[in-house]
Amino acid sequence: MKKINSDDIHIVSRHSNLNADTAEQLFQTQVYRNKEDWKMFCKRALLTLGVSLTLAGIIFFFAYNWAELHKFVKLGLIEALIIGTTLCSFSKKINPLSRQFVLTAAAVLVGIFFAVYGQIYQTGANAYDFFLAWTLFITLWVILANFPPLWLIYILLINLTFYFYAEQVAVDWSSEVIINSLFIINTIFLICSLLANKILENSQQVAVIFPNWFTTVLLLSAVSFSTIAAEYIIFSNESNYPIVTLTLIAILYASGLYYGFKKRNSSYLTLIPLSIIILINSFFIREMDDEIGLLITSAFSIFAVIIVVKSLLGIQKTWKNEE
Amino acid sequence: MRNKENMEQLFSLIKEKQGPSFSMDEEAIRQAYQKNTExxxxxxxxxxxxxxxxxxxxxxxxxxxxxxxxxxxxxxxxxxxxxxxxxxxxxxxxxxxxxxxxxxxxxxxxxxxxxxxxxxxxxxxxxxxxxxxxxxxxxxxxxxxVHVFFAVLTLIGALLFLFVSNFLYEYTVYIITLLGLLTSYVFLNEGKIITRSKWMNIRYKPIRIALVIAFLNCLNYLTNYTPSELSLVNHWLNAVALVAVIAWVVYRIMENLALSNKVHKIGIYAFMTLFILPTTYSLGITGSLLIILLSYQVNYRTSFVLGIIYFIGFLIYFYYNLQITLIVKSMLLIIPGILALGVYIFTQKLLSDEKI
Known part of the structure; x- marks a missing residue:
């Protein structure tokens, strides 16, 4: 039997004469945490809180004395932490997940090291140099760790490096070029992660490496930038590549909807229609910027969402029936 | 969604506990499952x-x-x-x-x-x-x-606004502690509340999550009032009250787990008091620990994650608290940290293989 959850007890209680004692018993025995769960929780919580609060306390202690510390002590401390965490990741005693967490911590410490270095020596380096160095220096660890949260940090660093390059070095680039580039970069990351999953799935050598939540975050990122790129075309009179951009967005959305339908992934079937609704709203606001336009836009938003939700419910029902 | 066989098994389990007096509207339950899936x-x-x-x-x-x-x-x-x-x-x-x-x-x-x-x-x-x-x-x-959820949030928001706009902001801390007590009661008496009436049953879940969000956000509001602006008496009275609420929650959890060993119980209370006391300088940290405990006990993941996010947020905010020096903050963190590590090492064996 499927395990009883709290929804089951709520539903049954609503349409029966289930009494309070029986309900409490069901919650205690079927839903709530038992002794074993609490033992596990206490073990993990004591260790996590113990380590994190002590570390935080030590960081606060050094922050108090930071100005008086010699520059070699400041850099030495962070270097020692980087070396310590990296060596720790080689230890055979720790499990693979802990190893990946430790390498992630090391990758973050590299960034802190560069920040402190820049602060001490006032090198005059701009943010672009900082993020570029950080990205390059952790590349090997990211590939070796093969840990989705670390991949996400890495992709974020690449985005930031590109953004600051555009802002501080390539100052003649227009906003349109920057936004479109970020849209293309994030779409490429999304496609690469899906392809990597497909190749590995087919080769059956290794389990899928990029989980659903990871590809959903990349999808959100790609759709966000595509929406901003399209908004720029709608509201700006200075767009130089409207047809190319809109064509790329149309291809991405059509492929995304097809993929979402084929793989039964609601995220694609929710985010993409949401973006389209936003863009149509923006178009209405541009064309009819009077009170009637706003009223039409308001009504359109609500009714478009109703239609999309209804369609999605129908699609989900079809999927369930097919299962 | 449960199929017919699953539902029959579920009903027989309930009949086993409640006896032959148990009766239900099966068709209504089936429709409710359908809606719940959507x-x-x-x-x-x-x-x-x-x-x-x-x-x-x-x-x-x-x-x-x-x-x-x-x-x-x-x-x-x-x-x-x-x-x-x-x-x-x-x-x-x-x-x-x-x-x-x-x-x-x-x-x-x-x-x-x-x-x-x-x-x-x-x-x-x-x-x-x-x-x-x-x-x-x-x-x-x-x-x-969603209506009930927003209604609870606007109700609590309006109440707090009335206090603040009438210059009673010092007493808002009492409302927040009462909110903590109410949230704890709602979490720990789920069975009693949902069986009281259909009205309560339907509204239980949105009310519960709204209380959690309201409580955590009120604590967030409170952290903007440092002890020197908020009267020290009010702050510490409420700190003691919040610690008492946590002690009550721990008591209920131990009761539910049927812990009988008195030494273990005293040890748990002693550790809890020593650990929580330094955190009371920032009621946000204390309050978010309460939410984490409650959510874990009832296996409610959303609120557990919220509790952790707010806990980390309040800890980071504590860094920027200008009323105490970094060295004092450092001690307030190291003491419970080392205490937790000490208890972990001391109870390693106990948590691994001994039966409580």
Missing amino acids: EQSIALKILAICGAIFGNLTFIGFLYVAGFYDSPMALSIVGAMSIVGSLLISKFSKKITYDALSISSYLIGLIVIAAALIQLEASENIIASLILLISIGTLLLVENY
């Missing part, structure tokens, strides 16, 4: 909420551009109609499909009525009281999850 999709909920936000923003823009803001009467009528319309939609259509329309109308109604009252130069007390009454009315009349 409502579970988080993607659909987010879509409905986004639709509500867009609808809201553009409709409010329409009201502004069309000149409704110049006429408080027109605004009041639109606001009242929106709220009534939203309640009617919610009452007669139980489908998630129309949630966007219903929620949008409700929020527009509240904002527009508040705008109308501001135009009429009504006092803040009257505006907050009216919103309070509308929230209570919504809570009593509507069953929709």
Whole structure:
């Protein structure tokens, strides 16, 4: 039997004469945490809180004395932490997940090291140099760790490096070029992660490496930038590549909807229609910027969402029936 | 969704516990499962909420551009109609499909009525009281999850606003502690509450999550008042009260787990007191620990994650607290940290293989 959850007890209680004692018993025995769960929780919580609060306390202690510390002590401390965490990741005693967490911590410490270095020596380096160095220096660890949260940090660093390059070095680039580039970069990351999953799935050598939540975050990122790129075309009179951009967005959305339908992934079937609704709203606001336009836009938003939700419910029902 | 065989097994388990007196409406239960499956999709909920936000923003823009803001009467009528319309939609259509329309109308109604009252130069007390009454009315009349959720949030928000606007902000800390107590009661008496009446059963879940969010956000508000601005007496009285609430929660958890060993119980209380006391300098940290404990006990993941996020947030905010020096903050963190590590090492064997 499927395990009883709290929804089951709520539903049954609503349409029966289930009494309070029986309900409490069901919650205690079927839903709530038992002794074993609490033992596990206490073990993990004591260790996590113990380590994190002590570390935080030590960081606060050094922050108090930071100005008086010699520059070699400041850099030495962070270097020692980087070396310590990296060596720790080689230890055979720790499990693979802990190893990946430790390498992630090391990758973050590299960034802190560069920040402190820049602060001490006032090198005059701009943010672009900082993020570029950080990205390059952790590349090997990211590939070796093969840990989705670390991949996400890495992709974020690449985005930031590109953004600051555009802002501080390539100052003649227009906003349109920057936004479109970020849209293309994030779409490429999304496609690469899906392809990597497909190749590995087919080769059956290794389990899928990029989980659903990871590809959903990349999808959100790609759709966000595509929406901003399209908004720029709608509201700006200075767009130089409207047809190319809109064509790329149309291809991405059509492929995304097809993929979402084929793989039964609601995220694609929710985010993409949401973006389209936003863009149509923006178009209405541009064309009819009077009170009637706003009223039409308001009504359109609500009714478009109703239609999309209804369609999605129908699609989900079809999927369930097919299962 | 459960199939017929699963449901039969579920009913027989319940009959085993309650006896032959147990009776139910099977068809209603089947339909409820069907509806529950539809409502579970988080993607659909987010879509409905986004639709509500867009609808809201553009409709409010329409009201502004069309000149409704110049006429408080027109605004009041639109606001009242929106709220009534939203309640009617919610009452007669139980489908998630129309949630966007219903929620949008409700929020527009509240904002527009508040705008109308501001135009009429009504006092803040009257505006907050009216919103309070509308929230209570919504809570009593509507069953929709998101409506009840927003109603509880606006009710608590309006109540706090009344305190703050009447310069009783020092006493808001008591409301927040009472909120903590109420949240704990709701979490630990789920069985009693949902079986009391169908009315409570339907509203239990949105009320619970709304209380958690309200409590955590009120603690967030409180952290902006450092002890020197908030009277020390009020701060520490409430710190003691919050520690007492946590002690009560720990007591209930130990009771549920049927812990009998007195030495273990005393050890748990001693550790809890020594660990929690340094955190009471920032009530946000203490409060978020309470939410983490409650959520873990009842296996409620959403609120557990929220508790952890707010705990980390309050810890980071503690760094920027200007009332105490970094060295004192450092000690306030190291002491419970080392205590936790010490207890971990000492109880390693106990937590691994000994039966409690």
